[in-house]
Amino acid sequence: MAPTQACAVFAEVEGTVAAGAEVIAMSGIGNSEAxxxxxxKRYKVVETLDLEDHHSYRMNDLIRMQQLLSKYPNAVIMTTxxxxxxxxxxxAIPAEVRSRMFYERISLEFFKGRxxxxxxxxxxxxxxxxxxxxxGF
Numbered sequence: 001m002a003p004t005q006a007c008a009v010f011a012e013v014e015g016t017v018a019a020g021a022e023v024i025a026m027s028g029i030g031n032s033e034a035x036x037x038x039x040x041k042r043y044k045v046v047e048t049l050d051l052e053d054h055h056s057y058r059m060n061d062l063i064r065m066q067q068l069l070s071k072y073p074n075a076v077i078m079t080t081x082x083x084x085x086x087x088x089x090x091x092a093i094p095a096e097v098r099s100r101m102f103y104e105r106i107s108l109e110f111f112k113g114r115x116x117x118x119x120x121x122x123x124x125x126x127x128x129x130x131x132x133x134x135x136g137f
Contacts, residue, residue: 009084009101010093017102022046022075024068028055028083039078039104046072057086065097076100 006017017023023043025036028051036048047068051061065077077100079087084103087093093101 006078006102006104007084009079009088009103010098011088013099013101017043017076017078020044022072023078023102024049024065024072024075026065026077026079026083027051028057028086029053029080035080043078046075049077055083057090059092062093062097065101066094069097069100076102079103081105 008015019042021043023039023045024047025032025039025045026049027035029035030053032048032050036045036050039045049064049068055061069075069077077097079101081103084101087101
Protein backbone atom coordinates (compact mmCIF):
# COMPACT_ATOMS: atom_id res chain seq x y z
CA MET A 1 0.00 0.00 0.00
CA ALA A 2 1.24 3.42 -0.85
CA PRO A 3 0.06 6.66 0.77
CA THR A 4 -1.07 9.50 -1.39
CA GLN A 5 -1.80 13.11 -0.48
CA ALA A 6 -3.21 13.94 2.96
CA CYS A 7 -6.84 15.06 2.91
CA ALA A 8 -8.97 16.99 5.38
CA VAL A 9 -11.46 14.78 7.20
CA PHE A 10 -14.11 17.51 7.13
CA ALA A 11 -15.37 19.12 3.91
CA GLU A 12 -15.24 22.65 5.31
CA VAL A 13 -11.47 22.40 5.87
CA GLU A 14 -9.22 23.35 2.97
CA GLY A 15 -5.61 22.52 2.38
CA THR A 16 -3.33 19.60 2.99
CA VAL A 17 -0.35 18.73 5.19
CA ALA A 18 3.17 19.50 4.01
CA ALA A 19 5.94 16.94 4.23
CA GLY A 20 7.86 17.41 7.46
CA ALA A 21 4.91 18.98 9.29
CA GLU A 22 4.21 18.09 12.92
CA VAL A 23 1.51 15.44 13.23
CA ILE A 24 -0.22 13.52 15.97
CA ALA A 25 -0.69 9.99 14.65
CA MET A 26 -4.11 8.62 15.62
CA SER A 27 -5.42 5.25 14.60
CA GLY A 28 -7.83 2.53 15.61
CA ILE A 29 -6.40 -0.26 13.47
CA GLY A 30 -4.88 -3.65 14.13
CA ASN A 31 -1.30 -2.63 13.32
CA SER A 32 -0.84 0.98 14.36
CA GLU A 33 2.94 0.55 14.36
CA ALA A 34 3.03 0.23 10.57
CA UNK A 35 0.81 3.32 10.21
CA UNK A 36 2.96 5.33 12.63
CA UNK A 37 6.19 4.24 10.94
CA UNK A 38 4.81 5.26 7.55
CA UNK A 39 3.86 8.70 8.86
CA UNK A 40 7.31 9.13 10.43
CA LYS A 41 8.85 8.80 6.97
CA ARG A 42 6.92 11.86 5.73
CA TYR A 43 6.14 13.95 8.80
CA LYS A 44 7.45 14.82 12.24
CA VAL A 45 5.35 12.61 14.53
CA VAL A 46 5.18 14.42 17.87
CA GLU A 47 2.74 12.05 19.59
CA THR A 48 0.78 8.88 18.89
CA LEU A 49 -2.74 8.04 19.94
CA ASP A 50 -3.07 4.30 19.35
CA LEU A 51 -6.59 2.98 19.88
CA GLU A 52 -7.88 -0.58 19.66
CA ASP A 53 -8.95 -2.00 16.33
CA HIS A 54 -12.53 -1.02 15.38
CA HIS A 55 -12.51 1.67 18.06
CA SER A 56 -15.78 3.47 18.78
CA TYR A 57 -15.00 7.11 19.45
CA ARG A 58 -16.29 8.66 22.68
CA MET A 59 -16.20 12.07 24.37
CA ASN A 60 -13.03 11.08 26.25
CA ASP A 61 -11.31 10.65 22.88
CA LEU A 62 -12.37 14.15 21.80
CA ILE A 63 -11.04 15.58 25.06
CA ARG A 64 -7.73 13.77 24.51
CA MET A 65 -7.53 15.13 20.95
CA GLN A 66 -8.11 18.67 22.24
CA GLN A 67 -5.42 18.21 24.90
CA LEU A 68 -2.88 16.98 22.35
CA LEU A 69 -3.64 19.81 19.94
CA SER A 70 -3.19 22.32 22.79
CA LYS A 71 0.11 20.68 23.75
CA TYR A 72 1.31 20.81 20.11
CA PRO A 73 -0.12 24.04 18.65
CA ASN A 74 1.61 23.55 15.28
CA ALA A 75 0.51 19.95 14.85
CA VAL A 76 -2.45 18.39 13.09
CA ILE A 77 -4.05 15.04 13.79
CA MET A 78 -3.29 12.52 11.05
CA THR A 79 -5.53 9.47 11.05
CA THR A 80 -6.31 6.54 8.79
CA UNK A 81 -8.88 6.61 6.04
CA UNK A 82 -10.78 3.93 8.00
CA UNK A 83 -10.97 6.18 11.07
CA UNK A 84 -11.80 9.25 9.00
CA UNK A 85 -14.95 7.49 7.75
CA UNK A 86 -16.06 7.01 11.35
CA UNK A 87 -15.42 10.63 12.27
CA UNK A 88 -16.37 12.83 9.31
CA UNK A 89 -20.11 12.85 9.95
CA UNK A 90 -19.93 13.68 13.66
CA UNK A 91 -21.27 17.06 14.72
CA ALA A 92 -19.88 16.46 18.24
CA ILE A 93 -16.31 17.14 17.15
CA PRO A 94 -15.35 20.70 18.13
CA ALA A 95 -14.32 23.18 15.42
CA GLU A 96 -10.74 23.43 16.72
CA VAL A 97 -10.32 19.68 16.28
CA ARG A 98 -12.19 19.54 12.96
CA SER A 99 -9.94 22.19 11.43
CA ARG A 100 -6.79 20.21 12.27
CA MET A 101 -7.81 16.64 11.40
CA PHE A 102 -6.48 14.96 8.26
CA TYR A 103 -6.12 11.46 6.88
CA GLU A 104 -3.93 9.81 4.31
CA ARG A 105 -5.51 8.05 1.40
CA ILE A 106 -4.09 4.65 0.68
CA SER A 107 -3.78 3.17 -2.78
CA LEU A 108 -2.97 -0.40 -3.63
CA GLU A 109 -0.18 -1.20 -6.01
CA PHE A 110 0.05 -4.70 -7.46
CA PHE A 111 3.42 -5.93 -8.60
CA LYS A 112 2.18 -9.37 -9.62
CA GLY A 113 -0.92 -11.47 -9.18
CA ARG A 114 -3.38 -8.64 -9.79
CA UNK A 115 -5.43 -10.42 -12.46
CA UNK A 116 -5.57 -13.65 -10.46
CA UNK A 117 -6.75 -11.81 -7.37
CA UNK A 118 -9.46 -9.93 -9.27
CA UNK A 119 -10.66 -13.17 -10.89
CA UNK A 120 -10.87 -14.87 -7.48
CA UNK A 121 -12.83 -11.96 -5.99
CA UNK A 122 -15.19 -11.95 -8.98
CA UNK A 123 -15.74 -15.71 -8.70
CA UNK A 124 -16.32 -15.52 -4.93
CA UNK A 125 -18.87 -12.73 -5.33
CA UNK A 126 -20.74 -14.56 -8.10
CA UNK A 127 -20.86 -17.77 -6.03
CA UNK A 128 -21.92 -16.08 -2.79
CA UNK A 129 -25.41 -16.55 -1.45
CA UNK A 130 -26.30 -13.12 -0.17
CA UNK A 131 -29.11 -14.02 2.21
CA UNK A 132 -26.98 -13.03 5.21
CA UNK A 133 -25.42 -9.98 3.62
CA UNK A 134 -28.15 -8.08 1.82
CA UNK A 135 -31.48 -7.68 3.54
CA GLY A 136 -34.56 -6.37 1.80
CA PHE A 137 -33.51 -7.24 -1.75
